[in-house]
Amino acid sequence: MVKRMIVVADAGSSKTAWSVISAETGAVVEGFVTAGVNPAVMGGEELRGALTEAASRLAPYAIEALHFYGAGCLPELCGSVAGLLATITGALNVEVASDLLGAARALLGSQAGIACILGTGSNSCLYDGQRIVDNVSPLGYILGDEGSGAVLGKLLVGDVLKRRLPSWLCREFLDHYELDAAEIIRRVYRSPGANRFLASFAPFIAAHIEVPEVHRLVMGAFTAFLQRNVANYPDYRSLPLAFCGSIAAHFSSVLAEAAAAEGCVVRSVMASPMEGLIAFHTQKS
Numbered sequence: 001m002v003k004r005m006i007v008v009a010d011a012g013s014s015k016t017a018w019s020v021i022s023a024e025t026g027a028v029v030e031g032f033v034t035a036g037v038n039p040a041v042m043g044g045e046e047l048r049g050a051l052t053e054a055a056s057r058l059a060p061y062a063i064e065a066l067h068f069y070g071a072g073c074l075p076e077l078c079g080s081v082a083g084l085l086a087t088i089t090g091a092l093n094v095e096v097a098s099d100l101l102g103a104a105r106a107l108l109g110s111q112a113g114i115a116c117i118l119g120t121g122s123n124s125c126l127y128d129g130q131r132i133v134d135n136v137s138p139l140g141y142i143l144g145d146e147g148s149g150a151v152l153g154k155l156l157v158g159d160v161l162k163r164r165l166p167s168w169l170c171r172e173f174l175d176h177y178e179l180d181a182a183e184i185i186r187r188v189y190r191s192p193g194a195n196r197f198l199a200s201f202a203p204f205i206a207a208h209i210e211v212p213e214v215h216r217l218v219m220g221a222f223t224a225f226l227q228r229n230v231a232n233y234p235d236y237r238s239l240p241l242a243f244c245g246s247i248a249a250h251f252s253s254v255l256a257e258a259a260a261a262e263g264c265v266v267r268s269v270m271a272s273p274m275e276g277l278i279a280f281h282t283q284k285s
Contacts, residue, residue, distance in 0.1 A: 005062060006281055011070030012038075034054045051088060068081065069102030115242055119149060126234075148247060152202055218251055242268045244269070244273045249269055
């Protein structure tokens with residue numbers, strides 16, 4: 001007898017995590033990681049190529065349902081991506097949705113609340129337990145993305161180069177990453193991937209979070225995220241507030257401190273939405 005499987009994918013620009021789950025028991029049969037996928041910046045053939053490895057790994061399974069969440073899964077692109085996934089995997093039912101809906105389902109399940117992502121970038125939404133009903137545009141790391149890894153890195157680099165941090169910490173930062181002002185300017189203004197370059201400094205920030213100036217930097221970034229995004233949603237202080245993403249997980253204590261100062265309570269934090277998505281889709285099956 002052929003066993004039916006549920007597949008959940010969490011796609012980012014750098015990597016895509018896949019979980020194969022038994023539809024009968026809800027147990028994870030296999031998990032693996034493939035290349036990143038972003039339909040918003042990939043052409044059809046490039047997208048197919050990026051999904052080829054996953055299709056080969058999924059070939060032994062009879063897939064009852066495939067749920068694919070990702071950055072760049074815009075509403076106008078979801079239909080074509082779903083069609084491609086159905087063709088190359090043989091899945092009977094395919095759902096393609098944004099990483100933000102994935103975060104909401106993972107964090108809140110069928111409960112209404114506010115779901116937030118704090119990773120390389122940041123985002124948030126008001127979720128009614130089934131769908132996203134409001135979203136304050138994150139605007140990217142130049143105009144927004146408050147609280148993200150890219151913005152934390154931008155603030156750190158700015159404070160280093162403007163000598164707003166202790167001199168020993170500035171020297172340690174520049175020595176550790178073998179950087180100088182000219183190279184930083186080149187990487188930020190003249191090279192691709194400036195957001196990822198800036199976000200790469202998050203481990204240094206985490207390692208020095210006890211330095212008062214660094215703590216204030218992170219606290220200020222999270223406060224800005226709450227004030228400029230979360231506070232725009234009705235009843236934001238009374239609704240469940242939950243976060244996922246590497247930055248939220250690594251700085252969870254400062255995040256909770258910033259939320260408390262704004263009259264909010266962080267109900268849960270996940271480094272990755274996968275565990276929550278598995279629970280959501282096995283409960284629904």
